[in-house]
Amino acid sequence: MIQSTRSFKIIGNLFLYLLLIIGAIVMIFPLYTGIVTSFLGPDTISSYPPKLFPVEFRWQNYIDAMNQAPLLRFILNSFIQSGGVMILQLITASLAAFAFAYKPFKGKNLIFILFLSTMMIPWESTIIPNYLFIQKIGWDDTYMGLIAPFIATAFGTFLLRQFFMSIPKDLYDAAKIDGCSDVRFLVNILIPLARPALGTLAVYSFLQTYNQYLWPLLITNNTNMRTVQIGITMLQVFEREQWQVVLAGVVTVMLPTLILFFVANRQLIRGLTAGAIKG
Amino acid sequence: MEKELTLQKNTTKQLWRDVKNWLQAIPFLAPSIIIFAIFVFIPLIRSIVLSLYGTNPIGQMTNFVGFKYYVRFFTSDTFLNSLSVTLKFVLLTVPAVIIAGLILSTLANINIRGNSIFRLLFSLTISISGATAALLFMFLYHPILGQFNYLLSLIGIPPIPWLIDVKWALIAVAIPRIWLGTGFATVLLLAGMQGISEEYYEAAKIDGAGFWQSWRHITFPLITPSLFFLLVVTTLGAFQTFTEVNVLTGGGPVNSTDVIVQEIFRSFYFNGQYGLASAEALILFVIILALTVIQFTVLEKRVNYE
Numbered sequence: 001m002i003q004s005t006r007s008f009k010i011i012g013n014l015f016l017y018l019l020l021i022i023g024a025i026v027m028i029f030p031l032y033t034g035i036v037t038s039f040l041g042p043d044t045i046s047s048y049p050p051k052l053f054p055v056e057f058r059w060q061n062y063i064d065a066m067n068q069a070p071l072l073r074f075i076l077n078s079f080i081q082s083g084g085v086m087i088l089q090l091i092t093a094s095l096a097a098f099a100f101a102y103k104p105f106k107g108k109n110l111i112f113i114l115f116l117s118t119m120m121i122p123w124e125s126t127i128i129p130n131y132l133f134i135q136k137i138g139w140d141d142t143y144m145g146l147i148a149p150f151i152a153t154a155f156g157t158f159l160l161r162q163f164f165m166s167i168p169k170d171l172y173d174a175a176k177i178d179g180c181s182d183v184r185f186l187v188n189i190l191i192p193l194a195r196p197a198l199g200t201l202a203v204y205s206f207l208q209t210y211n212q213y214l215w216p217l218l219i220t221n222n223t224n225m226r227t228v229q230i231g232i233t234m235l236q237v238f239e240r241e242q243w244q245v246v247l248a249g250v251v252t253v254m255l256p257t258l259i260l261f262f263v264a265n266r267q268l269i270r271g272l273t274a275g276a277i278k279g
Numbered sequence: 280m281e282k283e284l285t286l287q288k289n290t291t292k293q294l295w296r297d298v299k300n301w302l303q304a305i306p307f308l309a310p311s312i313i314i315f316a317i318f319v320f321i322p323l324i325r326s327i328v329l330s331l332y333g334t335n336p337i338g339q340m341t342n343f344v345g346f347k348y349y350v351r352f353f354t355s356d357t358f359l360n361s362l363s364v365t366l367k368f369v370l371l372t373v374p375a376v377i378i379a380g381l382i383l384s385t386l387a388n389i390n391i392r393g394n395s396i397f398r399l400l401f402s403l404t405i406s407i408s409g410a411t412a413a414l415l416f417m418f419l420y421h422p423i424l425g426q427f428n429y430l431l432s433l434i435g436i437p438p439i440p441w442l443i444d445v446k447w448a449l450i451a452v453a454i455p456r457i458w459l460g461t462g463f464a465t466v467l468l469l470a471g472m473q474g475i476s477e478e479y480y481e482a483a484k485i486d487g488a489g490f491w492q493s494w495r496h497i498t499f500p501l502i503t504p505s506l507f508f509l510l511v512v513t514t515l516g517a518f519q520t521f522t523e524v525n526v527l528t529g530g531g532p533v534n535s536t537d538v539i540v541q542e543i544f545r546s547f548y549f550n551g552q553y554g555l556a557s558a559e560a561l562i563l564f565v566i567i568l569a570l571t572v573i574q575f576t577v578l579e580k581r582v583n584y585e
Contacts, residue, residue, distance in 0.1 A: 013391065016386070016389060016391060017391075019386055020386055020387075020391075020394070020397045023382070023383050023386055023397070023401060024397055024400040024401065027383070027400055027401055027403060027404065027458070027461065027462065028400055028403065030412070030415040030416060030419060030455075030458060031403065031407070031415065033415075033418070033419060033426050034415045034418065037418065045424060046423075046424065048423070048429075049429050050424055050425060050426045050429045051426075052426060091310070092310045092311045092314065093311070095306075095307040095308070095310060095311070096307060096308050096310070096311045098307050099304045099305075099307035099308050103300065103303055103304040103307070104300055105297075105300040105301050105303070105304040105305075106297050106300070106301065108304075111308060111312070114312070114315070115311070115315070118315050118319045120567070120568060120571045121319055121323060121564065122515075122519055122563060122564055122567045123519075124519060124521075124540050124543060124560055124563055124564075125323065125326060125560040125561055125563055125564035125567075126318070126319055126322035126323050126326055126560075127322075127543075127560065128322075128326060128329065128338075128543075128547050128553055128556055128557050128560060129321070129322035129323075129325035129326055129329065129557075130318055130322050131547075132338040132553070133317075133322070135337075135338075148314075148318070149314075149318040151310075151314055152310065152311040152312075152314035152315050152318075153311075154315075157311065182303065182307075207406060210408070211407075211408035211409070211410075213408070213409055213410050213521070213522040213525070214521055214522070214540075214544070217525075218548065229408055229409075229410040229411070229522075230410075232410060232411065232414065233410055233413075233414065233526050236414055236417070236526075243418050243421070243424055246414065246418075247414075247415075247418060250411050250414050250415060253411065254406075254407065254408075254411050257406040257407065257408070258403075258406055260406060261403065261405070261406035262399075265399065268405065268406070269402070269405075269466050269470070272405060272463060272466055272467065273466060273467055273470040
């Protein structure tokens with residue numbers, strides 16, 4: 001009797017592992033084939049049948065990809081944009097969250113709703129005036145133009161406010177009695193305590209910005225100002241016949257976000273589950 | 280008289296305190312409010328104005344046209360087509376993402392050795408962008424070099440003209456979105472499942488409930504808030520789809536993948552029809568707003584019932 005339950009369990013577990021492996025294969029397959037193909041030589045890639053396993057390791061494709069498009073420049077541009085957005089979002093969101101969490105003032109609810117409403121307005125419905133505005137002030141093809149529209153965040157403000165409100169109010173009152181100014185309280189006490197929440201927001205906003213497509217497509221025309229997502233699709237347009245090079249480029253630009261995924265997995269997941277309203 | 284005077288004194292005092300509080304709070308809020316004003320609220324109003332005007336090629340308003348563009352949207356084949364393509368895209372992606380997410384999160388939630396690795400692999404796509412995903416699939420769809428048609432040929436299915444056939448193109452555009460969405464869905468639903476107290480499952484076990492029964496009567500009901508949130512977010516995202524379409528098909532063949540945002544993009548970026556594009560963008564806004572309002576009313580109900 002016991003014997004049969006145990007073998008039941010073993011069969012059950014094997015079956016479960018089978019399902020898990022099938023799930024993993026399905027989810028990994030496009031990335032896996034992309035990586036495998038990015039290492040194939042021109043003859044290997046064009047010989048039928050298409051390769052499912054790594055049969056060749058041709059690093060030259062990566063060098064070719066770097067030479068045929070300024071990939072490193074694209075990555076630098078994206079890092080400047082994403083880093084800039086990230087840092088400025090952390091600042092604006094901390095400041096606003098502090099006011100919402102600690103300062104009593106008339107019309108707080110109204111301003112709160114104002115923040116909330118920015119999450120309901122789809123970015124596409126304001127993009128035309130924004131595009132015209134950025135062109136008018138001559139910020140197309142600049143980092144300012146890439147960064148400026150995204151430096152305030154309702155999502156980040158709510159995330160930090162939530163965290164600030166979990167810190168006992170007594171701390172603020174005590175600091176006030178000791179003559180600590182609001183700014184000093186925020187910078188020296190609150191922000192060090194809120195590191196987990198700030199980390200979540202940082203990872204989330206960096207990734208969102210790095211993966212942006214429509215806005216950088218609109219406002220960058222100069223190849224040297226393109227971000228990775230735009231640059232890599234351009235590479236595809238020009239290198240249609242050299243898929244191994246295109247895929248080497250794709251893998252290269254994905255690398256920073258894949259690293260971020262493994263290194264900051266917990267922050268990333270916390271950010272996404274905290275409310276990915278703007279998806 | 281004296282009473283009145285104190286009252287007046289109190290109101291002045293109160294007013295003074297309000298102003299002081301305001302002056303203390305506003306500097307913290309100002310950076311965000313200014314940015315929102317410049318890049319969200321003013322553009323929204325300008326969008327509305329723009330949608331009522333004809334424009335020159337650099338986007339300056341020239342002549343008032345009233346609701347012409349809105350009328351045109353609902354009478355022209357191109358725009359009705361973009362609306363129906365978008366709806367089809369929503370129907371193709373949203374149910375698939377939710378079902379795949381439910382299956383993978385259920386599997387990932389089972390306590391079994393090595394499952395943390397599977398959790399990681401199932402959620403990998405949350406870090407991948409729409410543009411790179413589209414390029415990975417563009418290769419997989421390649422008629423000769425790509426693996427998809429080869430794998431299909433192994434099980435005896437004739438090659439599929441993924442991106443060039445009107446019948447297949449929208450499906451081909453939907454697949455990378457489903458792939459990306461499933462990673463996110465798994466993360467979200469798994470977080471919901473892990474929030475369920477172990478006690479429920481233990482009680483169910485004592486009552487002799489099997490895996491399927493406890494999933495149906497414990498897991499599923501308790502993750503409905505996450506599921507609902509996922510439904511709304513995925514639907515909103517699907518309505519706003521652009522990247523995959525722009526990279527894979529550019530709206531073709533024969534407008535079969537011409538979703539709303541692609542249509543907006545073409546109207547103003549290539550054709551310079553800023554007014555028309557604004558009207559289209561505002562129609563999208565109304566759709567999104569309606570969906571968001573539905574979300575909030577239903578969410579509120581849930582909160583009240585708890």
